[in-house]
Amino acid sequence: KNEVEQSPQNLTAQEGEFITINCSYSVGISALHWLQQHPGGGIVSLFMLSSGKKKHGRLIATINIQEKHSSLHITASHPRDSAVYICAAPNYGGSQGNLIFGKGTKLSVKP
């Protein structure tokens, strides 16, 4: 069973700051998912990546398959980035479905 750990659990930043959220997992995988959830809202898939780096606007996701570690970076953070960010790794067995979710990082960006 894959264990997915995220850090930090909570993060408060000032507008404009560079944000980093970390995710580590225990079982080798071929792809990792980064998701975003605004308060009371549904989940939006930000990235699915299997190697290297992906960039979308101010969001950058990196993954090191050998070290079983991924990071999500937000450049020039803005209050609208305030949300819960979740990483999810494939589950290759068990009764938990195809994705194992981290507990999420609650980001609050202050103006």
Place this chain on the structure above:
Amino acid sequence: DAGVTQSPTHLIKTRGQHVTLRCSPISGHKSVSWYQQVLGQGPQFIFQYYEKEERGRGNFPDRFSARQFPNYSSELNVNALLLGDSALYLCASSLAVGGDYGYTFGSGTRLTVV
């Protein structure tokens, strides 16, 4: 392209009642997964369907059931509702089964049991 659509968006039910939630996947996606998310916690896997067959079931009681239709849309049914069933129910679609596929989530159905 329409995303994953879920209906209804909000629902209030009384204990003991039955509820049906609906999900339409992205066109071309043949797999639908259902998740329950209680306030302040991460999503918990309930069911996955692929090509109208159940491909996975989480640790939920038999009061929870689901099915997938020939057009790949899906229904989640919950009988004998309990207060603890109050949650956001999320549907996600993917091309096929497996965590190596991209998942697209719907906006969820907020169920409140009173």
